[in-house]
Amino acid sequence: MTFRSVIASIVQQEDINFLLTNRIPRRLATQFFGWFSQIEQPFVRDLSIGLWRLCSDLDLSDARQQRFRSLHDCFIRQLRDGARPVDADPNLLVSPCDAIVGAAGLVEDGQVLQIKGFPYRVRDLFGDENHAAIFSNGCYVTLRLTATMYHHFHAPHDCLIQSTTYVSGDTWNVNPIALKRVERLFCKNERAVIRTRLSASGHSVTLVPVAAILVASLRLSFLDPSLDLRRAGPRTIRCDAAVQKGEAMGWFQHGSTIIVFAPKGFRLCETVRPGAMIRVGQPLMRLPEAATAASR
Structure with a gap:
């Protein structure tokens, strides 16, 4: 049995995983990791990235660069050109990020699921x-x-970004183990609500990046980089930024969750089902038939 498989078998035990990632001072751990990951000392950098690769399935083959200043620099790496082709079909909303599909379906009675049996409004x-x-x-x-x-995450379609609302909150882990134990978890965690309107059809589409432990730091490329959404002041920031399908919108400092909402008439693509892997630019939802006909 390899070292990686031993670590994986321990972490995959639900009770241990939940204790390790949630029953610790979450905010303090997040702040510490944010500091530690940006240390650029070569020994610390190489040891951190080396251990990360040893204990995980980290694949850097599509990264634009192979040498990094720090662990953080590796986390927020850019990809080489062409690594994520974007489906150009105007009748498709594409995935804004690389991800594992979680709960998906219809908004019923104003509610959706974070996992089976755990609804939230x-x-x-x-x-x-x-x-x-x-x-x-x-x-x-x-x-x-x-x-x-x-x-990094990208625009799911040609759209106008209308506003971003920062909602302060906790930093619970967002893995399936925590989702089965913490009710309304996404509503408790720190998050941003990004309102967009599709350029051609006028439909509203909203993206909600949700922070998590060791993450709690979100950068939005369409806002002033000096702006810290977590500081006191107005929580909703109006903007008028046009982005094209597949264009970069921002990035997480580590890893987390994005929830995409589309109005009545949109349909999930057949390949979008819980547990499926999806990448930036791959089909996510199909626009309503009326919008499809209008685009012809």
Whole structure:
């Protein structure tokens, strides 16, 4: 049995995993990791990345560079050109990130699932009942980024970014083990609610990046980089930024979750089902037939 398989067998035990990733000072651990991961001392950098590769399925073959200044630099790596081709079909909404598909389906009675048997209200996630009402009888998909994945996220379609609302919160782990134990977890964690409107059809599509332990740091490329959403002040930032399908929108500092919401008439693509792997630019949802006909 290899060292990696031993570590994996320990971490995969639900009780141990939950204790290791949640029953610790989550905010303090997140702040410490944010500091440690940015140490650029060569020995610390090489040892950290080496241990990470030893204990995980980290694959850097599609990274733009193979040498990194720090562990953090490796986490937020860019990809080489062409590594994530974007489906150009205007009738498709594509995945904004590399991920494992979690819960997905219809918004029913204003509720969605974080995992089977654990519903939560969209209005609690958004912090805005009127905004949530837009997606009544619409569809949603939860996209979970693991620590080893590419951590940038991109525009799912040509769209106008209208606003970003920061919601402060906790940093629970967002893996399936925690999702089965902590009710309304996504509504408790730190998150950003990004409102967009599709350029051609006018449909509203909302992305909700959710922070997690060791993450709790989100960068949005369409906002002033000096802006820290966590500081006191207005929580909703209006913007008028046009982005093209597949264009970079931001990145997580580690790995986390993005929940995508689309209004009534959108349909999940056949390949989008819980447990499936998906990459940036691959089909996620199909636009309503009326919008499909109009685009011809």
